[in-house]
Amino acid sequence: MTDRRPTLAEARAVLSSRFGYPAFRAGQESAVASVLSGRDTLVVLPTGGGKSLCYQVPALVLPGLTVVVSPLISLMKDQVDALATRGIPATFVNSTLTSAEIAVRLARVARGEVRLLYVAPERFDAGATAERLRAIGVSLLAVDEAHCISEWGHDFRPSYLRIADVREKLGWPPVVALTATATQHVRTDITRQLRLENPETIITGFDRRNLHYHVVPTKNDEAKDAALIDILKSRAGVAIVYASTRRNVERVTQTLERSRITVAAYHAGLDDGRRHEVQNAFMNEQVRVIVATNAFGMGIDKPNVRIVVHHAMPGTLESYYQEAGRAGRDGEPSDVFLLHAFQDRFTHEFFIKGAYPTRTLVERVFKRALEVDANGDLDAAAIAESLPGKVNDREVESALRILTVAGALQPDQRSESHIEIRLLATPERIKRELSGDRSTERELLRALWRIVGGDRLNDGVTLDLAAIPAAFGGARAAGSLLDALQRDQFVAWRRLGAGDRVRDRRRPLSAFPIDWDVLDRRRRADLAKLDSVQSYAYTRSCRRGFVLRYFGDPAARKACGGCDNCVATPGKSPRELAHGRRTLLR
DSSP states (O other): OOSOOOOHHHHHHHHHHHHOOSSOOTTHHHHHHHHHTTOOEEEEOOTTSOOTHHHHHHHHHSSSEEEEEOSOHHHHHHHHHHHHHTTOOEEEESTTSOHHHHHHHHHHHHTTOOSEEEEOGGGGSSTTHHHHHHHHOEEEEEESSGGGGOTTSSSOOGGGGGHHHHHHHTTOOOEEEEESOOOHHHHHHHHHHTTOSSOEEEEOOOOOTTEEEEEEEOSSHHHHHHHHHHHHHHSOSEEEEEOSSHHHHHHHHHHHHHTTOOEEEEOTTSOHHHHHHHHHHHHTTSSSEEEEOTTTTTTOOOTTEEEEEESSOOSOHHHHHHHHTTSOTTSSOEEEEEEEOTTHHHHHHHHHHHHSOOHHHHHHHHHHHHHSOTTSOOOHHHHHHHSSSSOOHHHHHHHHHHHHHHTSEEEOHHHHHEEEEEEOSOHHHHHHHSOGGGHHHHHHHHHHHHHHOHHHHHHOEEEEGGGSOGGGOHHHHHHHHHHHHHHTTSEEEEEOSOOEEESOTTSOGGGSOOOHHHHHHHHHHHHHHHHHHHHHHHOOSOHHHHHHHHHTOTTOOSOOSSSHHHHSOTTOOHHHHHHHHHHHHO
16 A cells, blocks of 8 residues: 555546546535545545545545445445446445455455445454454555444444444554534544544534524414414415424314315325325425325425425424435525424423433333233333322333343243244335434334245244344334334334243342433433434524534524524514515525
């Protein structure tokens, strides 16, 4: 390997000749220049900002191999296929391949026939993969979805915590860590966990100048409905309205129909044929408004959406920004609204509380487990009903999972891993809706499909979850994913067997390794994200500046001249706000 560093001019030439782009976008050029200089680099670009080019272009001008760590197994093949169409030598290694297939691909890497190797982080947990790659020569380690390494992030993956050790085994190559959304907490954690050395941090591309942010204070759903109708009647153009549940989607749709607004509902409860009809009607503008749960919009590119309205407050600013960003992709002026009521936060608090139960609750669940007969079933609903105070099934299920992972409970092997399952959704629906934050659920379905075969899965089959790759976290963790899939009618499933048992009745709970600090930190992190959304709703300063400062984008200013706080006075109706903004745009 030569000591000569490739130049930015060489990178621009590759960008043009191999990818067909005349120039780098905002942030990309700075990121590529930093990577080519051999410096550790942290890149924060929004979805659609072109993060992948920040390592794909350097991979073609650097002398050795670029290793890309990604948790999104489904996207590995898509990215490798896309690179192959451009004649770029790339491959992937993950749990979807047989050992023979992996051996063939690593042999190609060893012969120097591959420039980019995509791997799941779990690939380094066993064997000597890192040592083999070090012998080949790794010029760059790219860590995609880098927020997964942070407990403050929205998609924490324990397997990511070992990447710094992997880097050492690879010979300590420079690292480029990439993510679409990272607050200061997350960026600091990424730097610490990956042991980045004086990294160049590049944050840009979040400022959508054509979007005008508004928050409409409301007291209840009736007030939200009235505000929504006013917004849609005072503005032209197609609109997406996001509601929190299927039930609310249907109710809001009926409300708009009564106001003679052409509208359609979209949610997972519709059959595939109806969903296709709704999507096509919206894309062809046979209906003006689509009311949907947040799954709508994934992978759908309609550039002329003029209005996005959130009927309920999302749980994070990351979600809000992503969904609001489906407006105005053609660059034309567009409006995004949040209809806000204080009680919106209660639903999110309910789910956060369920996901991260308190130490007191876990101790109560363990005590109740000791009281249940050895042959009894540790049923979450029954335990919740037996405990004092308002305890829900979700909290107890999380507590049981914590106790099982710690070894305090021993799952009945047949109960834990043997299930009966039937696939309800079509492959088209799975690909369309299980992306982004739900990609792990899609990977689980793919794994099950490979284990039993598609036809059998469609008809219903009994199988052993022990056969799925270890990356899914075991049978109980897979059960949580299947629960989410069942709620949205992708599958119908149930466990077979008797339930969990206390492993050793003589040992106190304190004898088992439960990291209470981690649970508390994750709970606090999610509550802090919820607080940020509510602070956005209540701020009297520039809303665009608030969002940009949250993501650390240096484009943040004190006033944008386009949001409701910068243009209008408090108390104006959406109709008055629309008139004020039209006057400003003239």
